[in-house]
Amino acid sequence: MFLNQFLLLAAVLFAIGVYGVLTRRNGVMVLMSIELILNAVNINLIAFGTHLSDPTGQAFALFVIAVAAAEVGVGLAIVLMLYRSRRSIDIDSVDQLKG
Amino acid sequence: MLDTAAVVGIENPAIDWHAFSPELVLVGLLAVLLLVDAFGGERSKWAMPSLTGIGLLVALVPVATLAYDGNVRSMFDGAFVVDNYALMFKALFLIAGYVVVLLSTNYIAEGDYWEGEYYQLLVASLLGMVVMASARDLISIFVALELLSIPAYMMAAWRKRDLGSEEAGMKYYLMGVFASALLLYGMSLLYGMAGSTLLVDIAESISGTEVPALVALAVVLVIVGFAFKVSAVPFHTWAPDTYEGAPTPVTAFLAVGSKAAGFVALMTVVLVGFGSQPQLFEPLIWALAAVTMVVGNLIALRQTNLVRMLAYSGVAQAGYMLAPLAVAGFAGSGASSAVEAISTYLVIYAAMNLGAFAVVIAVARKTGSAEISSMGGLFSYSPVLAVCMTIFMFSLAGIPPLAGWYGKLAIFLALIEPGSISGYVLAVIVGVSSVIALFYYARVTRVMWVDEVPDGDTTAIKVPVSISAALVITVAVTVVVGVVPQILAAVTGSESFLTLGG
Numbered sequence: 001m002f003l004n005q006f007l008l009l010a011a012v013l014f015a016i017g018v019y020g021v022l023t024r025r026n027g028v029m030v031l032m033s034i035e036l037i038l039n040a041v042n043i044n045l046i047a048f049g050t051h052l053s054d055p056t057g058q059a060f061a062l063f064v065i066a067v068a069a070a071e072v073g074v075g076l077a078i079v080l081m082l083y084r085s086r087r088s089i090d091i092d093s094v095d096q097l098k099g
Numbered sequence: 100m101l102d103t104a105a106v107v108g109i110e111n112p113a114i115d116w117h118a119f120s121p122e123l124v125l126v127g128l129l130a131v132l133l134l135v136d137a138f139g140g141e142r143s144k145w146a147m148p149s150l151t152g153i154g155l156l157v158a159l160v161p162v163a164t165l166a167y168d169g170n171v172r173s174m175f176d177g178a179f180v181v182d183n184y185a186l187m188f189k190a191l192f193l194i195a196g197y198v199v200v201l202l203s204t205n206y207i208a209e210g211d212y213w214e215g216e217y218y219q220l221l222v223a224s225l226l227g228m229v230v231m232a233s234a235r236d237l238i239s240i241f242v243a244l245e246l247l248s249i250p251a252y253m254m255a256a257w258r259k260r261d262l263g264s265e266e267a268g269m270k271y272y273l274m275g276v277f278a279s280a281l282l283l284y285g286m287s288l289l290y291g292m293a294g295s296t297l298l299v300d301i302a303e304s305i306s307g308t309e310v311p312a313l314v315a316l317a318v319v320l321v322i323v324g325f326a327f328k329v330s331a332v333p334f335h336t337w338a339p340d341t342y343e344g345a346p347t348p349v350t351a352f353l354a355v356g357s358k359a360a361g362f363v364a365l366m367t368v369v370l371v372g373f374g375s376q377p378q379l380f381e382p383l384i385w386a387l388a389a390v391t392m393v394v395g396n397l398i399a400l401r402q403t404n405l406v407r408m409l410a411y412s413g414v415a416q417a418g419y420m421l422a423p424l425a426v427a428g429f430a431g432s433g434a435s436s437a438v439e440a441i442s443t444y445l446v447i448y449a450a451m452n453l454g455a456f457a458v459v460i461a462v463a464r465k466t467g468s469a470e471i472s473s474m475g476g477l478f479s480y481s482p483v484l485a486v487c488m489t490i491f492m493f494s495l496a497g498i499p500p501l502a503g504w505y506g507k508l509a510i511f512l513a514l515i516e517p518g519s520i521s522g523y524v525l526a527v528i529v530g531v532s533s534v535i536a537l538f539y540y541a542r543v544t545r546v547m548w549v550d551e552v553p554d555g556d557t558t559a560i561k562v563p564v565s566i567s568a569a570l571v572i573t574v575a576v577t578v579v580v581g582v583v584p585q586i587l588a589a590v591t592g593s594e595s596f597l598t599l600g601g
Binding site for chain 1: 242283288
């Protein structure tokens with residue numbers, strides 16, 4: 001089986017996603033980067049599930065897709081709310097409170 | 100009748116409805132709240148907090164009957180387990196949720212916020228926590244974690260158009276989602292290595308002498324994911340901002356419920372799943388615990404805002420609770436005494452922290468501020484509130500005979516019991532940082548008892564009935580557990596508290 005190729009693809013997507021979350025300052029781009037990580041997770045789960053001939057991996061991937069949709073729904077609502085009050089979705093402009 | 104399940108070749112799982120009943124009551128409550136909000140019109144708004152409170156108390160009934168029954172119930176091949184550990188945390192979450200409803204009642208009604216939706220989200224989040232207490236499988240842990248987190252993101256941003264609250268919601272959301280993404284990547288690797296999502300199967304598959312490097316990576320990612328949730332240093336940066344910006348009752352909910360749920364998940368995954376390979380998680384958790392205690396307490400020292408101070412104190416307390424996990428792998432009783440210590444501390448922490456937030460909410464009704472200086476002279480005009488706050492501060496600092504000291508004692512015992520150098524060193528760090536912590540807890544007390552009233556306004560604070568009730572519950576737990584700790588020890592120390600290993 002071609003398990004390694006799938007795992008490598010997932011690892012690359014994961015790395016790009018983490019890099020994006022840490023460096024991008026645009027709210028929507030950060031959300032996209034998080035989606036990349038979640039898709040890396042899905043590739044992993046489905047590749048492992050197929051390799052092990054075990055349906056649990058695919059079931060897990062379905063759960064991840066459903067929950068990710070709910071998460072992004074809330075995330076976009078929060079970004080929209082920020083845009084309405086600040087006219088910007090740069091997450092560095094959100095600095096009222098001292099970290 | 101044609102049995103579809105038999106045709107496709109799967110067996111219908113046996114469902115034990117009694118074991119599920121606390122969750123079912125919460126789902127029913129959620130449906131009732133939705134319907135009342137949708138069809139009740141404006142007149143029904145006042146009924147929302149009462150309905151929620153009653154519903155949460157009703158959900159405690161099946162928890163009590165299950166505890167009385169005493170059998171360990173396991174469903175779906177062991178993905179959902181109801182044992183004493185699960186029941187105690189279900190009770191803790193439901194009671195903490197009830198206290199949060201009491202704290203929210205006036206705040207949400209007077210602030211002209213969205214009342215119906217607020218209580219629906221609160222119940223949804225509590226449902227996630229209650230499921231988390233029973234989850235023993237990667238999928239159910241993940242779903243429970245998201246069910247408790249997603250409503251909490253929205254609740255943190257509840258004061259719409261308030262820049263601070265929006266910022267609180269956004270920071271909490273980004274950090275939380277990033278953490279669950281890391282956690283999921285770790286879980287996907289664990290599933291691939293073990294071939295199963297059940298924690299007991301994972302424990303069995305990694306119990307050999309040689310552990311693949313990918314498992315080590317997976318364990319690190321999973322622990323880091325939960326470290327965000329319990330706000331351990333260096334993954335704590337969201338906590339102070341979110342706590343300060345969010346509405347104060349929501350802050351109390353995040354600081355107690357969300358953190359406790361994170362700890363429950365961390366304990367279950369680490370001890371049930373990785374317990375046989377302590378070298379994988381102990382060094383990482385040791386470092387996290389030590390840094391969390393020291394940094395949390397040192398930064399808390401220079402806070403001027405009471406809510407921010409409580410946030411950093413919560414970070415430091417998370418360090419105390421992580422500490423026993425760092426020595427939990429030493430053969431035999433290490434794991435069970437760690438579970439006992441952490442569970443004990445979580446219950447006590449919930450009571451004293453909710454109480455402290457109750458006082459902050461009550462005082463802010465008059466002063467409109469959460470600065471420590473605004474508490475000046477509280478004793479001269481509202482002595483009862485000042486005495487309550489003193490009790491909570493001294494309990495957080497760990498002074499006998501209040502509950503906090505018993506929690507600290509349990510943690511010391513769990514650290515010393517394995518007799519390892521790392522345990523002793525960690526115990527010393529707990530001791531030293533507790534002394535540092537005494538300074539900032541005592542400072543709040545001094546401001547209340549000694550300082551002048553800042554604006555000279557000494558009219559007594561009118562404390563609403565619901566906040567008084569919350570104070571009575573939290574003071575009672577803080578004092579009673581401190582004086583008679585056997586009550587709590589009887590539960591956490593009971594046989595088969597958490598079934599470990601496979």
